Amino acid sequence: MVVGLSAATLQGAPVVTQDVDLWFENLGEQKISRALQEVGAAYVPPSAINPPMLAGAGAELFDIVIRMDGLGTFADEIKKCVEIPLGRQKLKVLSLEQVLASKMAANRPKDKLTIPVLRDALAATRSVKRRAKKK
Amino acid sequence: MKQRAQFQDAAKARRWARRLSVRVEKILAANPRADRDNIRHTLILLEQPPLERLQRSLIRGRATAIFRK
Numbered sequence: 168m169v170v171g172l173s174a175a176t177l178q179g180a181p182v183v184t185q186d187v188d189l190w191f192e193n194l195g196e197q198k199i200s201r202a203l204q205e206v207g208a209a210y211v212p213p214s215a216i217n218p219p220m221l222a223g224a225g226a227e228l229f230d231i232v233i234r235m236d237g238l239g240t241f242a243d244e245i246k247k248c249v250e251i252p253l254g255r256q257k258l259k260v261l262s263l264e265q266v267l268a269s270k271m272a273a274n275r276p277k278d279k280l281t282i283p284v285l286r287d288a289l290a291a292t293r294s295v296k297r298r299a300k301k302k
Numbered sequence: 303m304k305q306r307a308q309f310q311d312a313a314k315a316r317r318w319a320r321r322l323s324v325r326v327e328k329i330l331a332a333n334p335r336a337d338r339d340n341i342r343h344t345l346i347l348l349e350q351p352p353l354e355r356l357q358r359s360l361i362r363g364r365a366t367a368i369f370r371k
Contacts, residue, residue: 176359177352181343183363187356228360251352287340290333294325295348 168241168248170232170261170269172281177251178263179295180288182281190232190261192241194219237272238265263289322346 169177171188191199194210203209206225213219219231238244244265250257261269267285270278322345329341347355 172359172363173356176347176355179344179348179355181340181347183359183366185360185363185366187360253353283337284340287333287336288344290336291329291341291344292348294329294332295345 168245168259168261170235171266174261175263175266175281175285175288177258177260178249178288179292180263180266180285182284182288186230187228188230188232190235190241190244192245194231194233235261235265235269237269263292 168174168190169187170190172180172182172184173187175182176184194212200210203221203223203226206223208221208223208226210231211217211220211222219233221229221231235244244261245259247262247265248259249262251260252258263285267282267289270282270285322342325345326338326341329345330336330338333341
């Protein structure tokens with residue numbers, strides 16, 4: 168599932184990000200290593216000095232997230248995710264409401280900068296959704 | 303002919319901008335503490351495909367990171 172500011176930007180929030188954060192239920196899944204192999208990348212398990220990482224040219228833009236502040240378990244959050252069409256696939260994306268909740272819970276200086284933007288984006292997207300429902 | 307097409311495009315752009323302003327004002331009326339620019343930018347971004355939004359965000363985010371280094 169795509170999480171963090173990439174998830175927010177996919178849903179229309181006017182924020183910038185440096186990478187795409189991915190939250191997996193199980194990092195040991197075969198499908199993940201196969202997909203990484205296809206793009207010339209690999210999973211680097213966590214060590215004493217490094218968090219779990221993706222390495223290799225095809226994975227430069229991606230980061231792994233193993234937990235999200237202020238949110239439930241992966242199984243809880245995936246039920247509330249939004250699905251964004253991507254070619255023939257549907258990309259699972261953490262909802263804007265939950266991105267905002269996680270940023271508020273993390274409350275790091277960089278999160279504090281994005282909270283008002285995410286809040287306003289949520290107001291705008293809700294208004295657009297209400298308008299679309301009326302039509 | 304070309305000039306006429308330009309006039310039509312300009313008129314279309316003005317109509318789009320007017321519609322956008324009306325929607326921004328409506329959202330601000332319901333959310334008085336919201337920032338006008340955030341609302342306007344979100345509405346503009348929602349007119350673009352999701353992947354284009356992500357691509358623009360990454361380009362800007364990574365460019366900013368390079369300048370900071």
